[in-house]
Amino acid sequence: DTAVSQTPKYLVTQMGNDKSIKCEQNLGHDTMYWYKQDSKKFLKIMFSYNNKELIINETVPNRFSPKSPDKAHLNLHINSLELGDSAVYFCASSTTRGGAHGELFFGEGSRLTVL
Amino acid sequence: GQSLEQPSEVTAVEGAIVQINCTYQTSGFYGLSWYQQHDGGAPTFLSYNALDGLEETGRFSSFLSRSDSYGYLLLQELQMKDSASYFCAVRDNAGNMLTFGGGTRLMVKP
Numbered sequence: 001d002t003a004v005s006q007t008p009k010y011l012v013t014q015m016g017n018d019k020s021i022k023c024e025q026n027l028g029h030d031t032m033y034w035y036k037q038d039s040k041k042f043l044k045i046m047f048s049y050n051n052k053e054l055i056i057n058e059t060v061p062n063r064f065s066p067k068s069p070d071k072a073h074l075n076l077h078i079n080s081l082e083l084g085d086s087a088v089y090f091c092a093s094s095t096t097r098g099g100a101h102g103e104l105f106f107g108e109g110s111r112l113t114v115l
Numbered sequence: 116g117q118s119l120e121q122p123s124e125v126t127a128v129e130g131a132i133v134q135i136n137c138t139y140q141t142s143g144f145y146g147l148s149w150y151q152q153h154d155g156g157a158p159t160f161l162s163y164n165a166l167d168g169l170e171e172t173g174r175f176s177s178f179l180s181r182s183d184s185y186g187y188l189l190l191q192e193l194q195m196k197d198s199a200s201y202f203c204a205v206r207d208n209a210g211n212m213l214t215f216g217g218g219t220r221l222m223v224k225p
Contacts, residue, residue: 033212041200043158043215056212090157097211102148102163102204104213109157 003027006091006107013081014115020077021110023091031055032074033092033104034066043090049074050097078112086114117141119216121203126222127193135188135219137203145206147179147186148213153199161188161201190221198223 004025013019025032033056034046048056049068063079074091091107094100119139127133137147146165150158162170164179164186176189190197200220204213 035215041152041218041220043202043218045212045214048212097209099148099206099213101165102146102206102213103160104158106157106159 004091004093004105004107006089006110008110009108010111010113012113012115015081015083017081018077018079019081019112020075021089021091021112023074023076023107025072025091025093025105027093027095027105029093029095029105030071031094031097031099032068032071033094034074034076035090035092035106037088037090037109039087047074047076048097055097081112081114083114086112088112117205117207117214119203119205119214121201121216121219123217124220124222126224128224129193129195131193132189132191133193133221135190135201135203135221137186137188137216139184139186139203139205139216141184141205141207141214143207143209144181144184147177148204148206149175149177149188150202150204150215151199152202152218158202193223195223195225197221 031050033048047066052068088109092104121137148163149161152158162177179186200218202218204215
């Protein structure tokens with residue numbers, strides 16, 4: 001049983017295309033996140049949702065649009081992909097905002113390559 | 116805003132002890148977490164310190180000094196499988212999110 005699952009795991013696409021990444025957690029958590037990890041392994045938060053409500057938007061370009069249809073799902077849609085969007089995108093969840101005792105549960109990541 | 120500093124790379128031999136330091140500057144502070152990430156894998160939670168002192172979990176321990184804005188992760192009896200990247204992370208003032216340091220790549224040699 002995968003606690004936090006993301007699809008697809010790998011995504012290769014052309015500049016200018018639109019793509020989506022889906023995330024689901026079966027842990028019953030209230031809070032979900034999207035993090036971006038670049039080639040230097042720096043992990044940067046993009047968005048956070050708590051019970052379907054957006055609570056964090058870290059100055060991400062508006063080409064990125066998250067959607068949370070329910071508290072178990074958080075999807076990420078990216079329009080007009082650029083080369084700089086190439087990265088690994090991690091979904092995560094936690095029992096409370098910021099993680100109870102600092103603990104986040106991460107998915108396996110979605111590696112996006114923009115050509 | 117938040118900023119965290121940790122060494123980019125550390126090398127040690129099997130069986131040894133290694134300490135990975137983390138200093139942070141935050142507008143507020145709830146606690147310091149540590150995560151492990153193997154190449155191609157997901158970050159996984161190791162430990163959390165909200166109060167000063169040492170927390171021990173098996174071969175791994177984590178320390179926090181709030182007055183010094185400093186913490187460290189101590190790994191004992193190093194094994195080859197400990198080769199990974201280790202990230203410190205702070206929970207922000209509002210407690211809404213974790214901000215991660217740049218990560219320390221640990222290489223364990225035979």
